[in-house]
Amino acid sequence: MSQHLLLPLVILAISPTPGAFQDSALSPTQEEPEDLDCGRPEPTARIVGGSDAQPGTWPWQVSLHHGGGHICGGSLIAPSWVLSAAHCFVRNGTLEPAAEWSVVLGAHSQDAPPDGAQVRAVAAILVPDNYSAVELGADLALLRLAAPARLGPAVRPVCLPRASHQFAHGTACWATGWGDVQEADPLPLPWVLQEVELRLLGEAACQCLYSQPGPFNLTLQLLPGMLCAGYPEGRRDTCQGDSGGPLVCEEGGRWFQAGITSFGFGCGRRNRPGVFTAVAPYEAWIQEQVMGSEPGPVFPIQPQEPQSGSREPTEENCTIALPECGKASRPGAWPWEAQVMVPGSRPCHGALVSESWVLAPASCFLDLLSSGRPPRDLEAWRVRLPSRPRAERVARLVPHENASWEDASDLALLQLRAPVNLSAAPRPVCLPHPEHYFLPGSRCRLARWGRGEPAPGPSALLEAELLGGWWCHCLYGRQGAPVPLPGDPPLALCPAYQEEEEAGRCWNDSRWSLLCREEGTWFLAGIRDFSSDCLRPRAFFPLQTHGPWISHVTRGAYLEDQLAWHWGLEGEETEAQTCPPHTEHGACGLRPEAAPVGVLWPWLAEVHVAGDRVCTGILVAPGWVLAATHCVLRLGSTTVPYIEVYLGRAGASPLPQGHQLSRLVTSAPPLLCQTEGGSWVLMGMAVRGSRELFAAVGPEEAWISQTVGEAHFLPPSGSPYWPPVGNNLCPPDLARASGSPRAVLFLLLLTPLIQS
Structure with a gap:
């Protein structure tokens, strides 16, 4: 199983000051009670989505230190024994030496331990033989301490369930730990113990959730001895650094x-509850390992059996939680559209990303931040x-620190003074996690961003289709550069818009964000197009890389897992690819053989537009x-x-016989490749503004055949001839490249020009 998002919940999350913990337990021990009690903390007032725990609330919680x-x-289960997770101690199949570990008991904050905190060396670490x-x-x-802990108000053992013990599904339980408060977001100082309430999920309900394709289309088969706790809607969970801690x-x-906190697919993600090791099934193994210890762990008899009917049916219909973001009644009616009103400035357009936060371009406000201090007139700012x-x-x-x-x-993120009610009209837009992969062919739209002007023309012209990563990366990348694989941060996102292909409009004076839809849900995929060249597909800076920053600042923005998984051909998107070299003749680099002057390429035509522009055409019948649309039509003209x-x-002289256009249809510059028999085949039309990337012509065969009956096509058994390595090859899979732009074809019907 891929480990990309399968996160054993362990990470070096916090590093207390060296020497902060002193072993106060080395003094003479106080007298232990005759009968070891368990699971009874001192009375007190009462993680992802969690909160600070009160001192003494969870006296069995321990911290395991290494380096x-x-x-x-971990959890104290007896004066000399701690229960934790095996994956904390096994590296590459090898159990780490016990002498490298220590156990801190009775600590509430990792920054400054209170009086009564104890440190114990670890004498032995035991894991089941079948753990891998x-x-x-x-x-x-199980960790055996080198010296028993001194029990008191801050240090007490937890009770363990017998093998027959049953916890009712839906029971509200508590997980505790010092782990990350969100994915890749460590617990801040002073590193106070966190607690979060989680509900137990039955095996059938949990398996139903994990059978739904999730991050990177991963599913999970739950095994005996696993336990799930959390919520279908997510947002509350354990995370890295909580591993081995107790769920009580x-x-x-x-x-x-x-x-015992074990692993998860991310932290707090929708339909991905935390997975724990169930303690009850391991009663016999625990008893066997601690045999002879006095006193040992306590396995009280269950106070009462679960209520009748609480056992979950085997065939249960679980409820899949749907995204709480990215819902719009129709494209263009964006319920997350926000206008930041700053006195003396034009409105700055952004997007609502949570109940309390708006995301917008920092460039709208940089002149107000030049002093490095918050704006003085922030009280006068408003958000519509x-x-x-x-x-x-x-x-x-x-x-943003790099803005x-x-x-x-x-x-930039703007916090609202009061949260808005999301059950009403304003709704947040979904944001992508760093590993989100927007599939080629995704349907996207433009939305206003920053201080740009309104979109010209009807809203239908804003619709677009996302190009594949290879096309986009190589348009703006360097030759020979490796193309980022799905899950790696892309260089850019390139949508092909109808307005560029048909209306010929160029919106250089406008700023836009890119919204892409997956399964009816809209994601803010990119910000600000960084291309000033109207002839190329528009390119946007991807938002994926900023997910952790947005999440860290807002602690509540709606980062959502990928929803669409139509990957196309098997393995097509995961093959390593590089950008083709730039050559005088384009990506193919096909050099013509010797030919008589003037008939170098007998199918080439010169298309002269209004006497001042010349572009290449191809004689197909x-x-x-x-011929190329952008060559035929001026920008902004139809x-x-x-x-x-x-x-x-x-390029020969004198000029041959001219022909006058009598009918207009569509075209683009050509890519020609040679078959084994020596014939040349029109494989593709150059992507707008590029001599290296081409849109395949093959998918347009039916339309061309219908329009031009005498056009000749390569037989199904035929294939182009690819010259030896080193000749700057055409991409062999050009005709089926996923996410490649469609060839927009103008066919020019010719009539002889009448000479005067």
Whole structure:
């Protein structure tokens, strides 16, 4: 199983000051009670989506240190024994030496331990013989302490369930730890123990959720001994650094450890609850390992059996949580559209990303941040949201640290003074995780961004189709550069818009964001097109790389997993690719053989538009020539100009017989490749503004055949001849390249020019 998002919940999340923990337990121990009690903390007032725990609330929680810092959690089950997760201690199939680990008991903050914190060396680490990887189960470990812990108000053992113990599905339990508060977002100082309430999910419900394709189309087969806890809608979960810590449930006034934090697909993601090692099935193994210890772990009899009917049916219909973001009644009616109103400036367009935060270009405000201090007039700023009768006040402005010098980071977050009710008209847009891969062919739209002008023309002209990563990367990348694989940050996102192909409009004075739809849900995929060349597909800076920053600042923005997984041909998107070299003759680099002057390429035609522009055409039949749309039509115009086509010339002189255009249809510059029999085949039309990338002509065969009956096509058994390596080959799979732009074909019907 891919490990890309399968996260054993262990990471070096925090590093306390060296020497911060002193072993206060080395002094003479106090007298232990005659009967070891368990699961009863001192009375007190009462992680992802969690909150600070009160001191003494979870006295069995321990911190496992390696190399001077917290690595995993654990639970005290007896004075000399700690229960944790096996994956914390097994590296590449090898169990790490016990002498390298220490256990901190009775700590509430990792920054400054309170009085009564104890440190113990580890004498032995025991894991089940059948443990190999977290997703294969048996992820638990026992640590024998070199010296027993001193029990007291801050250090007490938790109760363990017997093998027959049953926890009712839906029971509210608690997980604790010092792990990350979000993915890749460590717990901030002073590193106080976190607690989060999670509900137990039955095996059938959990398996149903994990059978739905999730991040990178991964599913999971739950195994015996695994336990799920969380919520279908996500947002509350354990995370890296919480591994090995306890999941405890209260029964009859005692706390029983139901699970051990094991792994998850990310943290707090929708339909991806946390997976824990169930403790009850391992009663016999635990008893066997601790045999002879006095006192040992306590396995109280269950206070009461689960209520009748609480057992989950085997055939259960689970409820899949749907995204809470990215819903629009129709394209163009964006319920997350936000206008930031700054006194003395034009409105700055952004997007609502959570109940309390708006994302917008930092360039709208950089002149107000030049001093490095928050703007003085922030109290006068307002944010307009759809269907809100009053503008919202702004409490804080957080620009991206690289916003002033890097266009790709031209972002700022504005916190609203009061959260908005998302059950009403304003709705947040979905944001992509860093590994999100927008599939070639995704349907996208433009939305206003920054201080750009409104879109010209009807909204239908804003619709686009996303090009494949190979095309986009190589248009703007360097020759020979490796193309990012799905899941790696892309260089850019390139949509092919109808307005560029048909209306010929160029919106250089406007700023846009790119919205792409997956399964009816809209994602903010890219910001600001960085191309000033109207003849190339528009390119946007991808938003994926900024997901962690947005999540860290907002602690509540709607980052959503990928929803569409129509990858096309098997393995097509995961093959390593590089950009073709730039040559005088384009990507193919096909050099013509010696030929008589003037008939170098007998099918080439010169298309003269209104006497001042010349582009290349291809003779595809006695009366038909293909030519480039952007060569025929001026930008912003739909009027067909006067056109002359010259055949049988390749820059030769004198001019051959001219032909006058009598009918207009569509075309683009050509890519020609040679068959084994020596014939040349029109394989593609150059992508707008590029001599290296081409749109395949093959998919247009039916339309061309219908329009030009005498056009000749390569037989199905025929194939182009690819010259030896080193000759700058055409991409062999050009005709089926995923996400390649469609060839937009203008066919020119010729009539002889009447000479006066």
